[in-house]
Amino acid sequence: MEPAARPDSKAAVVIVAAGRGERAGAAEGPKQYRAIGGKPVIRRSIEAFANHPAISPIVAVVHPDDHALFAEAAGELCDRVIVVEGGATRQDSVRLGLEALRAAAPAKVLIHDAARPFVDAALIERTINAIGERQAALPALAVSDTLKRRGSDWTVAGTVSRESLFAAQTPQGFPFWPIHAAHMKAHHAGRTDFTDDAAIAEWTGIPVKLVEGSPDNVKLTWARDIEMADQRLSGTCFPDVRTGNGYDVHSFEEGDHVWLCGVKIPHTKKLSGHSDADVGLHALTDALLATRGAGDIGTHFPPSDPQWKGAASKIFVEHAARLVREAGGRIANADITLICEAPRIGPHRPSMTAAIAAMLGIDPGRVSVKATTNERLGFIGREEGIAAIATATVVYPGDLPA
Structure with missing residues (x-):
């Protein structure tokens, strides 16, 4: 009892x-x-x-x-x-x-x-x-x-x-x-x-x-x-804001479309590369990896490895984003500038923004896709290829090892 x-x-x-x-x-x-x-x-x-x-x-x-x-x-x-x-x-x-x-x-x-x-x-x-x-x-x-x-x-x-x-x-x-x-x-x-x-x-x-x-x-x-x-x-936990840059360029070859920022665009040529040669996503991958000091795209996906032949470049971006998240990082912004004379980027910008936002798991308002020409100068001006510059901003915990 x-x-x-x-x-x-x-x-x-x-x-x-x-x-x-x-x-x-x-x-x-x-x-x-x-x-x-x-x-x-x-x-x-x-x-x-x-x-x-x-x-x-x-x-x-x-x-x-x-x-x-x-x-x-x-x-x-x-x-x-x-x-x-x-x-x-x-x-x-x-x-x-x-x-x-x-x-x-x-x-x-x-x-x-x-x-x-x-x-x-x-x-x-x-x-x-x-x-x-x-x-x-x-x-x-x-x-x-x-x-x-x-x-x-x-x-x-x-x-x-x-x-x-x-x-x-x-x-x-x-x-x-x-x-x-x-x-x-x-x-x-x-x-x-x-x-x-x-x-x-x-x-x-x-x-x-x-x-x-x-x-x-x-x-x-x-x-x-x-x-x-x-x-x-x-009271010593301050955010660690890191910015990474990426640059990539691919030349044209015979074909009928290009992949840019995750979107397939009809064109009179295609970009040459081991994967789908998405120059915008390659630059973005390098920018994300840079915030972790994790090398570049070739470190993680060597072009000599046959498994990446023809691979969709979203795989590379999602891998880099996963590395960022595993370290406690929050992707605050992704900015990509495509440099080319053709094709026209403007009509495809909304689709590109949505595709990148989905890859990164962030709001489309945190993604910027821009385009500019090279004023007919150099290899880009001669329409021999396309270049891209990307910047990624990531906020990490204040105790992330240097």
């Missing part, structure tokens, strides 16, 4: 901090004790709850080797916290934290990962208010990314509908005795495969209500997460 819960409206909290955080770089120590904005991660998490009027008591579950680290990180807040040694897994640590609250017998309990230092008072309030006598509360955000299922050979096996899918956060809130009993049941059953406490609640039939999470309530998992959190709090 469950002991009576305290009649007040306060909620206890268990802050889980017994992990090693090896994905964040074990050599620098557990991530929960690293400083962000001049203060340890766990200190910020404790402060969020210690400063909330509806929270009491606070339990911190730490690794047996980390008592000194915790005392140094928590400082004067040590007097506000019940410190408990954790177990071999997060699930064990939560169970031990709940055990430490048996005497207090709170009506409600929150379970929070110490590595989420940006939890705010409003989120804590929403979660507490959604906890019922037999109902848990789970802060979550709707999944916005397209989800793919991986096949055994690492190819895409299918697209997963993101409708009704949510990403779980902490703190997760529960009526105390039901979640305590659920953890004990899982422990005695030898179940250690639950990925969060809401999953244990679901397993034992406790309804879990979704509440609005916070996009700021990120979990610090990797070393980069900690670096970005530090910059965010220190």
Whole structure:
């Protein structure tokens, strides 16, 4: 039989901090004790709850080797916290934290990962208010990314509908005795495969209500997460705006069309090249690669490689754009100038702009396609070929390596 819960409206909290955080770089120590904005991660998490009027008591579950680290990180807040040694897994640590609250017998309990230092008072309030006598509360955000299922050979096996899918956060809130009993049941059953406490609640039939999470309530998992959190709090994360230039030229040969900026245009000649010889897209590819210091188009698509013979140049642009995005870059603008006497570019400019915008995944308003002649001078003036100049502007995170 469950002991009576305290009649007040306060909620206890268990802050889980017994992990090693090896994905964040074990050599620098557990991530929960690293400083962000001049203060340890766990200190910020404790402060969020210690400063909330509806929270009491606070339990911190730490690794047996980390008592000194915790005392140094928590400082004067040590007097506000019940410190408990954790177990071999997060699930064990939560169970031990709940055990430490048996005497207090709170009506409600929150379970929070110490590595989420940006939890705010409003989120804590929403979660507490959604906890019922037999109902848990789970802060979550709707999944916005397209989800793919991986096949055994690492190819895409299918697209997963993101409708009704949510990403779980902490703190997760529960009526105390039901979640305590659920953890004990899982422990005695030898179940250690639950990925969060809401999953244990679901397993034992406790309804879990979704509440609005916070996009700021990120979990610090990797070393980069900690670096970005530090910059965010220190006010030193400035955008890194980079501009790259590209130039290309192709001569004419016999044919009946040219490819320019992704558009096929009827003409009395065609451009000579190993691929489709789209001079505009080749210049744009080089401009994008330049913002990453990633060489030029020939570095990534050697003309000596037969697989690129006759290839559509949009492949090259999309590859360069992917490299930019993988580095956290945002393409702010793409500007292409085509230099030729013929064909006329004006009638095809809207189609070119739309094609490039689609390749880059940006708004057409961020794409400029212009054309000029060479005033009948030089090889362009003699209609022996077409040249193109491209400029790309990309905004990278302020911590991108030089």
